[in-house]
Every structure is written in structure tokens, then in C-alpha cells.
Amino acid sequence: MINLQHRVDQVVTVLTETVRDYAPIAFANSLGAEDMVLTDIIDRHHIDIEMFSLDTGRLPQETYDLMQTVRERYKTTLRIYFPNVKQVEAYVAEHGVNGFYQSVDLRKNCCYIRKVEPLRRALQGKRGWVTGIRREQASTRANLSVSAYDMDNRMQKINPLLEWTHAEVWEYLKRYEVPYNKLHDKFYPSIGCAPCTRAITPGEDIRSGRWWWETPETKECGLHTEKVVQSK
Secondary structure: OHHHHHHHHHHHHHHHHHHHHHHEEEEEEEHHHHHHHHHHHHOOOOOOOOEEEOOOOOHHHHHHHHHHHHHHHHHEEEEEOOOOOOOOHHHHHHHHHOOOHHHHHHHHHHHHHHHHHHHHHHHOOOEEEEEEOOHHHHHHOOOOOOOEEEOOOEEEEEEEOOOOOOOHHHHHHHHHHOOOOHHHOOOOOOOOOOOEEEEOOOOOOOOOOOOOOOOOOHHOOOOOOOOOOOOO
């Protein structure tokens, strides 16, 4: 069994090498448990990586509370990007404020407006981006690599926590007293927009609380379904 310190050392090495090879780098911080681990590691080890989060306009209050806590606790600045207001207005005018429940296509369109388009703006001028996704989170992430070329965004994509387990994430959060979203204490393992996220019951898949009205193979928002060239 790999101990936590070894896991942390691996992440620091990956991030340091990423900065060396692909700077400037940005970290897309969703403020989930995994991303709070990365927030703490990047700040604690003074790694030169910019950090940003996407405010979709539909986030739970607990996420906004954590956003403020991150601002107050860490020296690394958390930049916030918002959706294009005209695109949001057009979507709501045509489909309604909760039109994403009507079909997978409408849900993905909403995700594109509120997440993907702001992400692309946040990544402008960067040569690489960092995420907190883990392999065991979803079947759609089974074939990912720690480092791969993201063909859609035309830059390197780094997933330094890819092989971490759920238990290791929480061991780190507790050991270093890292702040986290309080919805996790209410059985929300994966947290996105409020209308698309719910608590799960013991034994359910950790992604079952996201877009629960869809089948598992469609449960991505478009941020992590891009074509990649595997590199290691």
C-alpha cells in the first residue's frame, strides 16, 4: 500500500515538472475534495501555477462559502470566471431556466455555456492545465493518463491525483486540516451546480448524485471528454 507522503511527493514532482515543461500552467479548481487537496499542495509547496474556478451562476451556497474561505486562507489567488451573460439569457429564453432536465443535449448545451466556454477563456495563453480528476470517479475516466495532450484545448492536460483513492483524498484533507465543501458531510461526494447535484445513499456510485436522471456514460459536462493523446 502506497503511503500518503509518497502520493504527495509524486504530485509535487508531477506539478514541478509540468511547470518546467509547459509553463504557463493553470489549475481548474472546482472546489471539490480533490481540488482542495491540489489547492493546498500548490500553495504549501509554492508551485507557480495559476488557479481559477468557474462560477456557473447555479452553484450551491456551500460552494460560495468555500470560495471565500480559499480566498482568505491561501496566498495563491483564485480567479473567478463567469458565463457569457447573453448566451445564458438566450438559453433560458428558449428552453427555460431548468431546460437542461429535458434532454441530454440540452443539459450538455447548458454545461457548455456555463462551464466549457468560460474554461476556454480561462485557459487562453496557457500551455497546460491541471485538474483534480481521479480514475475511480467514473467509467468515463478509466482510460485517462496523468499527462496527455488535450487536442480540443491544444495544450497539455495534467491529472496528478489520477491514481489517488477516495480514502487518500480524505486522509490528506484531515491531516492538513484543509477546508472543504460542507456538502461533503451531507453525503455529496461530487458537487456541481445545485440543480444537477444531489446526495447519495450508502453503496451508490460516487458520481450517481450528478445528473442522476442520465445514464453513467453521459455523465460529463464537457470539461473532461476531449480527445487526448496519451503521453504517460
